[in-house]
Amino acid sequence: MIRTPLRPLARILPARERGENTEEIERENLRRRHAEMQDRARSRAEGRLLVLGAFFTVAFAVVGVRMGMLATTVPVEPMASAGGSVIAAQRADITDRDGRILATNFETNSLYAQPPMLVDPVESAKSLVKIFPDLNEERLIRDFTGKRKFVWIKKRISPEQKQAVHDIGDPGLLFGGREMRLYPNGKLAAHVLGGARFGEEDVNAAQLIGVAGVEKQFDGYLADPANAGKPLTLALDLSVQAAAERVLYGGMRLMNAKGATSILMDVHTGEIISMVSLPDFDPNDRPAPPTSGFDPSVSPLFNRAVQGVYELGSTFKIFAVAQAMDLGLVSPETVIDIRGPLRWGKFRISDFHYYGKEMTVTRIIEKSSNIGTARIAQMIGAERQRDFLGALGFLEPTPVEVGEANSGKPLMPKNWSELSAMTISYGHGLSASPLHLAAAYAAIANGGHYVSPTLLKQSGPQYGPRVMSAKAAANSQMMLRGVVTDGSASMGEVPGYQVAGKTGTADKPKPQGGYYEDKVIATFASMFPASDPKYVLVVTLDEPVETSGTEARRTAGWTAVPVAAEMIGRIAPLLGLRPVIEPARLAEVRLTSN
Amino acid sequence: MVYGAVPDRGGEPILPKWWRTVDKWSMVCVLLLFAIGLLLGLASSPPLAARNDFAPFHYVQRQAAFGGMAIVAMLLTSMMSPIMVRRLAILGFLGAFVALAMLPFLGTDFGKGAVRWYSLGFASFQPSEFLKPGFMVVAAWLLAASQEINGPPGKTWSFALCVAIVLMLAFQPDFGQASLVLFGWGVMYFVAGAPMLLLVLMAGLVVLGGTFAYSTSEHFARRIDGFLTPDVDPTTQLGYATDAIMGGGLFGVGVGEGQVKWSLPDAHTDFIVAVAAEEYGLVLVLVIIALYASVTVRSLLRLMRERDPFIRLAGTGLACTFGVQAMINMGVAVRLLPAKGMTLPFVSYGGSSLIAGGIAVGMLLAFTRSRPQGEIADLLRGRNR
Numbered sequence: 015m016i017r018t019p020l021r022p023l024a025r026i027l028p029a030r031e032r033g034e035n036t037e038e039i040e041r042e043n044l045r046r047r048h049a050e051m052q053d054r055a056r057s058r059a060e061g062r063l064l065v066l067g068a069f070f071t072v073a074f075a076v077v078g079v080r081m082g083m084l085a086t087t088v089p090v091e092p093m094a095s096a097g098g099s100v101i102a103a104q105r106a107d108i109t110d111r112d113g114r115i116l117a118t119n120f121e122t123n124s125l126y127a128q129p130p131m132l133v134d135p136v137e138s139a140k141s142l143v144k145i146f147p148d149l150n151e152e153r154l155i156r157d158f159t160g161k162r163k164f165v166w167i168k169k170r171i172s173p174e175q176k177q178a179v180h181d182i183g184d185p186g187l188l189f190g191g192r193e194m195r196l197y198p199n200g201k202l203a204a205h206v207l208g209g210a211r212f213g214e215e216d217v218n219a220a221q222l223i224g225v226a227g228v229e230k231q232f233d234g235y236l237a238d239p240a241n242a243g244k245p246l247t248l249a250l251d252l253s254v255q256a257a258a259e260r261v262l263y264g265g266m267r268l269m270n271a272k273g274a275t276s277i278l279m280d281v282h283t284g285e286i287i288s289m290v291s292l293p294d295f296d297p298n299d300r301p302a303p304p305t306s307g308f309d310p311s312v313s314p315l316f317n318r319a320v321q322g323v324y325e326l327g328s329t330f331k332i333f334a335v336a337q338a339m340d341l342g343l344v345s346p347e348t349v350i351d352i353r354g355p356l357r358w359g360k361f362r363i364s365d366f367h368y369y370g371k372e373m374t375v376t377r378i379i380e381k382s383s384n385i386g387t388a389r390i391a392q393m394i395g396a397e398r399q400r401d402f403l404g405a406l407g408f409l410e411p412t413p414v415e416v417g418e419a420n421s422g423k424p425l426m427p428k429n430w431s432e433l434s435a436m437t438i439s440y441g442h443g444l445s446a447s448p449l450h451l452a453a454a455y456a457a458i459a460n461g462g463h464y465v466s467p468t469l470l471k472q473s474g475p476q477y478g479p480r481v482m483s484a485k486a487a488a489n490s491q492m493m494l495r496g497v498v499t500d501g502s503a504s505m506g507e508v509p510g511y512q513v514a515g516k517t518g519t520a521d522k523p524k525p526q527g528g529y530y531e532d533k534v535i536a537t538f539a540s541m542f543p544a545s546d547p548k549y550v551l552v553v554t555l556d557e558p559v560e561t562s563g564t565e566a567r568r569t570a571g572w573t574a575v576p577v578a579a580e581m582i583g584r585i586a587p588l589l590g591l592r593p594v595i596e597p598a599r600l601a602e603v604r605l606t607s608n
Numbered sequence: 609m610v611y612g613a614v615p616d617r618g619g620e621p622i623l624p625k626w627w628r629t630v631d632k633w634s635m636v637c638v639l640l641l642f643a644i645g646l647l648l649g650l651a652s653s654p655p656l657a658a659r660n661d662f663a664p665f666h667y668v669q670r671q672a673a674f675g676g677m678a679i680v681a682m683l684l685t686s687m688m689s690p691i692m693v694r695r696l697a698i699l700g701f702l703g704a705f706v707a708l709a710m711l712p713f714l715g716t717d718f719g720k721g722a723v724r725w726y727s728l729g730f731a732s733f734q735p736s737e738f739l740k741p742g743f744m745v746v747a748a749w750l751l752a753a754s755q756e757i758n759g760p761p762g763k764t765w766s767f768a769l770c771v772a773i774v775l776m777l778a779f780q781p782d783f784g785q786a787s788l789v790l791f792g793w794g795v796m797y798f799v800a801g802a803p804m805l806l807l808v809l810m811a812g813l814v815v816l817g818g819t820f821a822y823s824t825s826e827h828f829a830r831r832i833d834g835f836l837t838p839d840v841d842p843t844t845q846l847g848y849a850t851d852a853i854m855g856g857g858l859f860g861v862g863v864g865e866g867q868v869k870w871s872l873p874d875a876h877t878d879f880i881v882a883v884a885a886e887e888y889g890l891v892l893v894l895v896i897i898a899l900y901a902s903v904t905v906r907s908l909l910r911l912m913r914e915r916d917p918f919i920r921l922a923g924t925g926l927a928c929t930f931g932v933q934a935m936i937n938m939g940v941a942v943r944l945l946p947a948k949g950m951t952l953p954f955v956s957y958g959g960s961s962l963i964a965g966g967i968a969v970g971m972l973l974a975f976t977r978s979r980p981q982g983e984i985a986d987l988l989r990g991r992n993r
Contacts, residue, residue, distance in 0.1 A: 048757060049985075052915060055755060059799045059920055060912045066795065066924070067908040070931050074901035077935060078894055080942040084853045085890040 020047075105195065105222045106236045107245035108207065108229075110252040111285075111471045115245075117207055117229070117297075120196040123176050123189040124220070125168040129158045132186030141182045142167065145175060158186075169212065169220075170194055191219050195229075197297045203255050205291045205317040206248070206469060208417060209300040225300070226315070228469060230417030247471045249285035254278060257584045258288040265577030266292055266555065269536075273311075273556035275318035275448050276581065277467075281456040281541065281550050282475035284465035286414065287589070289449075291318040320414060321422045323445040324554070327518030327570070328502075329539040330441035331387045332490055335375055336458060337402045338390045340486035346376045346493060352385045358433050363388050366569075379493040380501030382517065384440045391439035392432065399435045405464060405481040406454040408446050415469045422447040441518055448537070452552040455539050458494075459547035462487040495544040506540060506575040508582045510593025514547070515540025515578070517570035522557070533557050536570035538578040542586065543594055553578040626687045629977040634906050637899045638682070638954060638969050642675050644884075644896060645955035652869045652876040652883040653957060667876065667957055670731075674959040678966030685970025686977070690919050693974050694745055700967075701742030707735035708776055722780045725960075736777060736785045737964035741926060741971055743773060744792050748922030751800045755917050763800075766793065783821060783828060784936075784950045788929050790814075795928040796921045848872050849882035849941045853893075860889030876957040878949050881941045896955065897938065903969075904931030910976040923975035926968055 022043045026036045108117040132138055135158035143151040146168060157165045170192055171179070179187055195210040208227020212220040222237070224230040232246055258276055266274040278288040295301050295314040304313040311322060338344045349372050355364040369381050378386035391399060403409060411423045425445035427434040437443040453467045457478075464478035482490075494514035498506045502517045518537040521529035537554045541547040558573035559566050567573070586593075619625075646668065653667035685693065707726070715723040716732075725732040747766040754762030770793040777786035794810060802810075821828045852868035855861060866886040869875040875883050885893050907927035914920040930953055937952045939945035951958055953965045 044757065051755070051757070052917065055801060055917055056915055056920070058801050059917075062799050062801075063908050063912045063920075063924065066799070066928060067905045070904045070908070070928075070935070071901060073935050073939075074897050074904075074931075077938045077942060077944065078897045080944055081853065081885065081893050081897070081938070082890055084850065084942055085857050085885060085893075087854055 104239050104242040105193070105210070106238075106241045106243070108236070109245045109247050110250045110255075111247065111287075112251065113245075113247070114252045115198055116203060116248065116250070116252070117195060117197050117210075119193045119222075122170050122172065122192045122194050124166070124192045125171050125176075125179060126188055126190065127158060127165045127167055128186050128188060129160070129162055129165060130186070132158055133184050135159050135186075138182055138184040138187060142179065142187075145178045169215075190216075193219065193222065195222050195298075199252065199256075200298070201294050201296050202252070202259065203250055203289070204294045204297050205319070206250060206286075206289055206416065207297050209297040211300075224417070226418060227297075227317075227416045231415045231419075248469050249280075249283075249287060249471045250289070250469070251287050251588070253588050254585045255288040255290070257588060258581055259290050259292075259294075261581040261584055262290050262553070262577065263292060265553075265580065266558075269555055269558035269560055269573045269577065271536075271555040271558040271573070273318055274554065274577075275322065276551065276553045276578075277319050277448055277452040278585065279452045279456055279467055279550045281459040281465065281547055283472040284453070284456065284468050284476050284478075285472050286449075286467055286469050287549070288585070289319050289469075291316070291320075291322075317416065317418050317422075318554070318556070319448050320412060320416055321418050321447065322554075323422060323425055323447050324535045324537075325442050325445050325520040325523065326448070326451055326537050326539075326554075327441035327520030327535065328382045328384075329451060329516045329518035329537050330439065330444070331379060331382065332458065332494060332516050333403065333406065333454065334387050334390050334394065334399070334439040335379055335493065336482055336486050336490040337394055337399065338375075339489055340482040341394065341398070343393045344375050344390060346374065346489050348375050349373065350375060350378060350386045350389050352378070352383050352389070354385045356385045356388055356436075358436065361433060363436065376493050376496055379516065380496045382497075382502050387439045388436035391435045394435070396430045396432050396435040399438065400430050402481070403438070403444070405479065406450075406457055407464065407466070408444065408450055408454065412447060412449045412453065412467055414449060414467045422449070424450065441520055448552045448554045451537070451539050452550050455541060455550045455552065457481050458487050458490045459541040459550055460487075491541070491544055491547060494541065498540075498544075502569075502571045503538060503540075503575045505571060506538065506579045506582075508542070508579050508586070510595070511582055511586050511591065512543040512545055512594055513540050513579065513582055514542065514544035515551075515575075517575060519569045519571075532566075532568070534568045536568065536574040538570050538574040540578055540582070542582055543591065545594065548591065549589065551578055551582060553581065622687055626977070629979070630686055630973055631906060631910060631976045634903045634969075634976070635686070635973060637903045639679070641896070641899050641903075641954040642679065644892070644899075645880075645952075645957075646672060646675065648880050648884050648955060649876065649957055651864065651866060651887050652880055655869050656876055670959065671957055671962070674962045675954075678954075678962040680966075681963055682966040682970035682973070685967055686973035688974055690916070690922075690975060693971050694749055694918070694922075697742050697745035697971065698749070700738060701746050704735045704739035704742050705773075707733075708739055708773070711735065711780065722782055724780050724782055731959045734958075734960035734964075736780075736782060737960040738967070739773065740785065740789060740792070740929060741964065741968035743769070743789060744796070744925035744929065744968075745922050745971065747793055748796055748918055748925055751796055751921050752916075752918035755800070763797070767797075778821075781825060781827060783825075788933060788950075791932055792925040792929040796925045799924045800917070800921055845872055845874065845879060846940075846943060849879050850943065852882040852886035853942065856886040856889045858890045860885070860887050860892070863887055874949070877951050878937065878956070879941060880952055880956050881938050885941075893938075896952075900931060900934040900953075904928070904934075907972055907976050910978075913981050914975075914979075915981045916979075919975045923972055926972040926975070930965075930968065930972065 022039060025039050029036050029039060105119055107115060110116055129135060136155055139151060139154040139158050142154060143149050176189060197207060206227050208224060208229040210222045210224050210229050213223040214221045224233040224236065228248065229236065235241055236246060258278060262274050262276050274292045276290045277286060279286050293314045301314060303315060316322065351372050352369060353371050355362040363384050365383050365385055369383055373381065373383060373386055408424055409426065411420050427443055434443050449467055453465065457464045461484045462480050462482045464481050465476045466478065491514055494516055495512065497503045497516050498513050503515055506513045506515055516539055520535045522533040522535055523529055535554060535556060536558050537552065539552045541550045553574045555574050559568055560572045649668045649671045650665065654664040657664050657666045711723055714726060716725055716727045717723045724736065725734050747770065750762030750766040753759045770789060774786045774790050777789065798807065848868050848871050852866065866883055868886050869883050872879050881893060884896065904927050907923060911920050911923045933950055933953055936945055937950045951961050954962065
C-alpha cells in the first residue's frame with residue numbers, strides 16, 4: 015500500500031521556494047482528504063445501513079408470521095394448569111358377599127370462583143345466595159370484589175345446583191370434579207362401613223379417606239388406583255343385615271332399650287353375616303364425633319358390637335361348664351351342691367330364685383344357677399379359667415377388620431383371684447364385647463375350634479386352635495338346647511330351627527362403683543340349628559324394660575330372647591336353612607281310636 | 609440594484625421544495641398509522657373512559673386533538689433544513705434533559721410505581737419522550753463531529769451522555785425508554801463505523817446489564833419470569849392478549865365486538881395491537897406491521913445515499929428507535945419478547961408520546977429529504993451510481 019502523505023509537501027516546497035502562499039494548497043489538500051474520508055465512511059455506512067434494513071425487514075416479518083400463526087390457531091378453552099401430582103380419586107367399591115353394592119363413588123362438583131374473571135361480581139354473589147341460602151351475601155360480595163384470586167364457595171353441589179349456577183353465566187364461577195363416597199343403602203351396615211371424608215383437596219379432585227369401619231381399616235387397599243374395579247367383598251349379606259336391623263330396631267323399641275346390638279356369625283368360617291349396632295347413623299352424612307367429656311358410647315357412631323365392652327352375665331356360665339367337662343371334672347349328670355348363699359370372705363353369691371339344694375350340671379345351665387357355676391369354677395381354678403378364656407379370645411381386642419376394633423379392649427381384674435374366677439364364671443368381673451361372645455360361642459358350636467371373627471368373605475372354613483374336646487362341645491350344645499326347651503330361654507324356641515342358647519342378665523355397673531338395681535344388659539347368645547350348629551347369633555339389649563305384665567321385667571328371657579327368636583325366624587330362611595321337621599313328642603300322642 | 613435584474617428569491621420556495629424532496633411514501637404511512645390509531649382508539653378507549661367516568665369517546669377526542677398537534681409538528685419539522693433541525697433539537701434536548709433531571713423532585717407517578725410524568729392538570733408531560741429524539745440528534749452531531757479532521761472526541765462525549773440518560777431513566781424506573789436510548793446510540797455508533805470487536809463487547813455488556821437488572825429489580829424480574837414460563841396464564845395481560853389474537857382470526861370478530869379491551873388495563877396503550885387483532889383480525893395487524901416496516905426500511909435505504917455524516921447518523925437513530933419500539937410492542941403481544949411496557953408509536957393513546965413521535969418523525973422526514981449528494985463528483989471519479 016502506498017502511503018499518501020498528510021501534507022502535499024511535493025507541491026508546497028516548490029511553491030514556498032517560488033515565494034507563493036502555500037495556504038491555498040494546504041486547504042485544497044485538507045478538503046480532498048475530508049472528501050475522501052467522507053466517501054470511505056459513506057461506503058462503510060452503506061453496508062451497515064443495509065444490514066440494519068435487512069434486520070428490520072426480517073424482524074417485522076417474524077412478528078407478522080407469528081401473528082398469523084396465532085391468529086390461525088383455533089382458540090382453546092383456557093385451562094388452569096394443574097400443578098403437582100394428580101389426586102387419585104378412584105376409590106374401590108365395597109360390596110356384600112353376593113356383590114351387591116355397599117359403598118361406591120359418585121361424581122359431583124365443587125364450586126369456586128376466580129374473582130378477577132367475574133364479569134359482574136355483585137350480581138353473581140346475589141344469584142349465588144338465591145341458590146345457596148346458607149351463604150353470606152355480604153361476605154361473598156366482599157370476597158368477589160376484593161383482592162382475592164380464588165374463593166371456595168361449596169365443596170359439593172348437586173347436578174341441579176350446578177345447572178343453576180351455570181345459568182348465572184358468569185365465567186368467573188367454576189366447577190371442579192369432586193368424587194364423593196356414596197352409601198346407596200343409607201343407614202344399612204353403617205357401623206361396618208364407617209364412612210369417608212375428603213382428604214387432600216385441589217381444584218379438580220379431592221382425595222377420599224376412610225374415617226371408620228372397613229373404610230378406615232382397608233383405606234390402603236381402597237385408595238390404591240391399582241384396585242379400581244376390584245371391589246372389596248365383605249362377608250355381610252345385605253338381605254340378612256336389613257332383616258336383622260329391622261327386627262332389632264323393633265325389638266329395641268318394644269323393650270324400651272336405649273341401645274341394642276346383634277351379631278350373626280358363621281361358626282365354621284368366622285364370617286360375620288350381619289352386625290348391627292343401634293342407634294345408628296347415615297354414613298353419607300356422618301355426624302360429628304362426640305366432644306370430649308361426653309360419654310362416647312351414647313353417640314350413634316359408637317359400635318356396640320365391637321367397641322362396647324359389657325359384663326355379659328350368665329352367658330358366660332357355659333364356658334365354665336364346658337371347660338370342666340373338657341377337663342373331665344364333671345359330666346352333664348354330675349350333681350353339684352347349690353346351697354346358698356355361697357360365702358367367700360365378705361362376699362356372698364346367691365341365685366335369682368331358690369332352686370333347691372343340689373342340681374345336675376345340665377340343670378345348673380338350664381336354670382342359670384350362679385352358685386352352681388361358681389362351685390364348678392372353684393374346681394377349675396383361676397389359672398386354668400384364665401387360660402381357657404384367653405384361648406377363646408376374651409383377653410384381647412377382637413381381630414375384626416374395622417378401624418375401631420382396638421378400642422374394644424376387654425376389662426378384666428388385674429389380680430385374677432379365686433373370687434374373680436367365681437364371679438367371672440357367671441359373667442361378672444370381666445367385660446367383653448358382644449363380638450367376643452359370638453366368637454366364643456362359635457367355638458362351642460363348631461365342635462371346639464376357635465374361629466376369629468372376620469368381615470371379609472372367606473373361601474372355606476377356618477380351623478383355628480382346638481380349645482375344647484369335641485365331646486365337651488357337643489355336651490355344651492345339648493345343654494344350651496336344654497336352656498331353650500326347658501330353661502330360662504323358653505321364648506327362644508323357633509319351630510323348625512332348633513335354637514340353642516344361653517341368656518344373660520347383668521346389672522350395669524355404676525360409674526362411681528357398685529351396680530344399678532334397675533339397669534341391666536340383657537344378652538341372648540344362641541346358635542342354630544342345635545343338631546348341627548351353623549350360625550351363632552348374639553343379641554344384646556341395653557337397659558331393656560318389658561312392661562306388658564304387672565311388673566317391669568328386665569331379664570334376658572323376657573327381653574333379648576324374644577327379639578332373637580323373631581330375628582332367627584326372619585333370617586334363617588334368608589340364610590338358606592330349611593326348617594327341621596321334628597317328630598311330635600310321644601307323650602302328646604293320643605290314641606283317639608279307643 | 610441593477611436595472612432589469614430579477615430580485616433574488618433566495619432559492620426555491622419552501623413548500624414546493626418540501627413537496628418535491630420529502631419522502632412522501634413514509635409520510636403517508638405515518639398519516640395512515642395515525643388514522644389507524646384513532647380507529648383503534650374508538651374501539652379500545654371506551655372501557656377506560658367508563659372506568660374514569662368520562663364520556664365514551666373522551667379519549668378519542670383527546671387523541672384527535674393531540675394527533676392534530678403532532679401532525680402539525682411533524683409537517684413543520686420536516687420542512688426545516690437539517691441545520692435548523694439540529695439547532696432546535698439541541699435546545700429541545702437541553703430542556704428535556706433538565707426536565708428529566710428534575711423529575712424526582714417535581715414529577716408524579718400517577719400511582720403506577722414509576723415517576724415519569726409532570727402533571728400539567730389538563731394533560732401530563734413525559735420528558736423522556738421528548739428527550740429521545742433530541743438525544744438522537746445531539747449524539748449524531750457529536751459522532752459526526754468526531755469524524756471531522758481535528759474534530760472533538762465526540763464518541764466519548766456522546767457515550768457519556770447516553771450513559772447518564774440511561775441511568776436517569778433506569779432510576780425512575782423506565783427500562784423501556786432506557787433500552788431504547790441505549791439501542792439508538794448503539795445503532796448510530798454502529799453506522800458511524802464501530803470496530804467489530806467493540807460491537808461484540810457491547811453485546812456482552814447488554815447481556816450483563818440485563819442480568820443485573822433481572823437480579824436487582826423485582827419489577828423487571830417478574831416480567832422476564834412470566835415470559836419464560838411455557839404456559840400462558842390466562843389471567844395475565846399476555847394471556848388475554850394471546851386469547852384476543854386467537855379469537856380475532858383472519859378477519860376479526862367485528863367492530864366493537866371485542867372483549868379483550870374490557871379485561872386488559874393497558875388495552876389502549878401497550879396492548880392496542882391485541883385490540884386490533886381481535887376486532888379487525890390479522891388483516892389490519894399485517895397492515896400495521898407493513899406500515900412500520902416501510903417507514904423504517906425506506907428511511908434506512910434513503911439514508912444510504914446520504915453523504916453528510918450527521919444527517920445519516922441522526923436519521924438512522926430516529927428511524928431505528930421508531931421501528932424497534934413498534935417491533936417490541938408487537939413482539940410482546942405475540943410472546944416473541946418478554947413483557948415490556950412500550951407504546952406503539954402514533955397508534956397507542958398518549959399525548960406526550962404522540963407529539964414527541966410527531967416531532968421525531970418530522971425530523972426523520974427532514975433528514976431523509978432528497979438532496980444533492982455529489983453525484984457528479986461520483987461520476988467524475990468513475991463511480992457509476
